[in-house]
Amino acid sequence: MTADATSVRRWPVRPRPRPRELALLAVVAPTLLLGFATLRTQQLAAAGTDRLTLGDPIVPALYLGLLFAAHAILTLAGRQTDQVLLPAVGLLGGLGLLLMERLPPSLVVQRFGPLELGLGSLQLLWLGLALAIIAAFGVLVRSDTWLRLYKYSWAAAGIALLLAVFVLGHEVNGARLTLCLGPVCGQPSELLKVILVVFLAGYLSENRALLASRRSRLGPLGLPPLQHLLPMLATWAIALAIVIVQRDLGAALLFFAIFLALLYVATARWSDVALGLILFVAGSAALYLLLPHVRTRIDIWLDPWAQAQGAGYQTVRALYAFGRGGILGTGLGAGLPQVGDVPAIPAVHTDFAFTALAEETGYLGSLAILATYAVLVERGLRIAARSADDFRALLAAGLTLVIGIQAVIIVGGNARLIPLTGITAPFLSYGGSSLLANAVAVGLLLALSDRGVALPPPPRRPAAERLVAGLRAAGDRVERAIT
Amino acid sequence: MTLWLLRLAFLAGLFFFLFAVARILLRDLHAAAREPGAELGRLVVVESPGEDAPAAGSVFPLDAVSTMGRGVNNTIVLDDAFASADHAALSYRGREWFLEDLGSTNGTYLNSQRIGGPVRVGFGDEVTVGRVRLRLERARR
Numbered sequence: 001m002t003a004d005a006t007s008v009r010r011w012p013v014r015p016r017p018r019p020r021e022l023a024l025l026a027v028v029a030p031t032l033l034l035g036f037a038t039l040r041t042q043q044l045a046a047a048g049t050d051r052l053t054l055g056d057p058i059v060p061a062l063y064l065g066l067l068f069a070a071h072a073i074l075t076l077a078g079r080q081t082d083q084v085l086l087p088a089v090g091l092l093g094g095l096g097l098l099l100m101e102r103l104p105p106s107l108v109v110q111r112f113g114p115l116e117l118g119l120g121s122l123q124l125l126w127l128g129l130a131l132a133i134i135a136a137f138g139v140l141v142r143s144d145t146w147l148r149l150y151k152y153s154w155a156a157a158g159i160a161l162l163l164a165v166f167v168l169g170h171e172v173n174g175a176r177l178t179l180c181l182g183p184v185c186g187q188p189s190e191l192l193k194v195i196l197v198v199f200l201a202g203y204l205s206e207n208r209a210l211l212a213s214r215r216s217r218l219g220p221l222g223l224p225p226l227q228h229l230l231p232m233l234a235t236w237a238i239a240l241a242i243v244i245v246q247r248d249l250g251a252a253l254l255f256f257a258i259f260l261a262l263l264y265v266a267t268a269r270w271s272d273v274a275l276g277l278i279l280f281v282a283g284s285a286a287l288y289l290l291l292p293h294v295r296t297r298i299d300i301w302l303d304p305w306a307q308a309q310g311a312g313y314q315t316v317r318a319l320y321a322f323g324r325g326g327i328l329g330t331g332l333g334a335g336l337p338q339v340g341d342v343p344a345i346p347a348v349h350t351d352f353a354f355t356a357l358a359e360e361t362g363y364l365g366s367l368a369i370l371a372t373y374a375v376l377v378e379r380g381l382r383i384a385a386r387s388a389d390d391f392r393a394l395l396a397a398g399l400t401l402v403i404g405i406q407a408v409i410i411v412g413g414n415a416r417l418i419p420l421t422g423i424t425a426p427f428l429s430y431g432g433s434s435l436l437a438n439a440v441a442v443g444l445l446l447a448l449s450d451r452g453v454a455l456p457p458p459p460r461r462p463a464a465e466r467l468v469a470g471l472r473a474a475g476d477r478v479e480r481a482i483t
Numbered sequence: 484m485t486l487w488l489l490r491l492a493f494l495a496g497l498f499f500f501l502f503a504v505a506r507i508l509l510r511d512l513h514a515a516a517r518e519p520g521a522e523l524g525r526l527v528v529v530e531s532p533g534e535d536a537p538a539a540g541s542v543f544p545l546d547a548v549s550t551m552g553r554g555v556n557n558t559i560v561l562d563d564a565f566a567s568a569d570h571a572a573l574s575y576r577g578r579e580w581f582l583e584d585l586g587s588t589n590g591t592y593l594n595s596q597r598i599g600g601p602v603r604v605g606f607g608d609e610v611t612v613g614r615v616r617l618r619l620e621r622a623r624r
Binding site for chain 2: 020023024027028030031034035037038041042045083084087088091328329331332361362364365368371372375378379382386
């Protein structure tokens with residue numbers, strides 16, 4: 001580490017070009033413009049005019065402007081951070097924006113004073129904020145001490161958020177997730193997943209040696225020492241509570257999956273994962289027997305056609321949409337996500353964003369989306385593998401897994417591979433909270449990818465110990481002076 | 484027709500992006516593989532006759548091919564009277580280590596057994612060259 005990195009930064013910093021990022025953005029921009037052109041031309045063709053048009057270029061122009069502005073900010077900051085994350089997120093966000101522009105704007109309407117914004121404009125607003133967060137984290141976060149040292153405070157804040165939602169939350173679609181502060185409503189569980197990763201990374205990096213040791217046994221499984229088993233049970237209990245009280249199956253599944261994955265990353269022990277899976281199966285079975293809404297989800301998953309006009313409607317519609325897409329897709333704007341002004345698939349802009357894009361861009365398009373998620377995960381795990389110490393490695397791996405597991409859960413749910421749980425497709429779906437939380441994750445990854453980030457100073461020793469060490473050093477000096 | 488072309492161009496753009504990313508990822512992987520200081524394994528001296536031979540506890544990081552013996556041109560110089568000038572070689576092939584005797588006078592031993600041809604060595608196995616006993620260990624990262 002050079003002295004420059006540890007000393008206080010002085011402005012102006014020297015800009016450092018990011019050629020790879022620029023090259024990738026130079027591919028993303030025309031691709032998205034082509035997408036918008038397809039969409040507008042299709043809409044005109046539907047109206048009877050056969051004309052090539054970009055329509056109203058303001059939305060794509062604004063979005064691409066924001067993307068290149070983020071690139072410019074990162075360039076000016078002059079840090080050696082990852083150059084693939086921003087273009088990959090930019091592409092996914094752009095595809096999401098395409099979909100929101102294509103759906104009827106009346107799906108979500110929010111009023112800010114005299115300004116009334118529809119679905120597409122709102123998504124653009126949130127994407128702008130998300131890019132701002134990514135750029136800000138990529139430029140400003142130069143130390144992880146504030147995450148590392150206050151892990152229990154973060155955990156407490158997370159639980160407080162959760163409790164606030166339990167008590168004050170509003171119920172939307174049968175799930176109690178939304179917390180409103182004045183005019184702005186948000187879903188704190190979205191941010192909670194990032195906080196959970198911060199806490200787990202801190203906890204596991206400090207206790208990984210203890211967690212990996214084996215003292216008790218349960219049949220063929222070696223158990224970690226009991227006091228270290230408690231966090232696993234606590235996480236399990238929290239996940240169950242989320243399902244029961246908030247009825248948020250997706251978040252519960254995500255939390256538990258992240259916990260197990262990070263535990264494996266920290267200890268490299270399959271027996272812990274096996275134990276977690278046993279707990280998972282036991283919990284799922286209990287919930288299936290006890291809670292009707294869990295039972296409905298599983299029944300729909302097993303046979304959506306049994307109640308195709310009732311509870312299974314959404315899933316059946318989604319499967320038809322996948323089928324209509326075929327290999328090349330129906331073309332942007334030509335699919336059937338909506339009939340008239342009513343979306344054919346309920347919640348197409350949030351839970352079924354991937355389905356809608358799969359219908360309109362086909363097998364090839366959905367393959368590209370999945371590959372882009374895979375690219376995000378590869379970059380994140382690479383950042384984790386290269387990081388200087390355990391905390392950073394676990395943090396980077398956890399943040400990556402948050403994005404990856406969300407994608408797996410929702411894409412699997414859309415395609416009826418696993419039971420559908422309401423969760424957003426990262427950067428594709430509509431939703432402010434989800435976009436901002438995922439942006440925080442990517443922003444932190446970006447900051448962690450800078451190898452110049454200084455490690456925090458070693459923990460301070462207790463005062464008495466420091467006194468003894470000081471006295472000993474003084475004694476040594478005296479001795480040397482005498483001899 | 485134009486619409487058809489636009490749609491294809493859009494899909495082509497998506498895949499061109501992935502192609503560009505894949506090239507960057509591959510280049511990074513190659514760069515990481517070339518990064519210096521990536522040792523493949525290490526030899527730790529367990530027992531030594533002392534004198535000029537390396538003391539017990541010394542550690543030798545291993546390359547893909549490391550030679551051992553009394554001669555100064557070996558990767559690992561074992562200056563022991565019972566070792567030959569070019570005594571034995573350790574090499575990493577595929578995902579495994581192999582030990583080979585280079586025609587030494589007193590022979591090379593793997594876990595106290597004299598070896599004939601090249602033999603497979605696992606992490607934790609002990610190699611004896613002359614009077615020096617060494618253990619193969621996993622690389623520290």
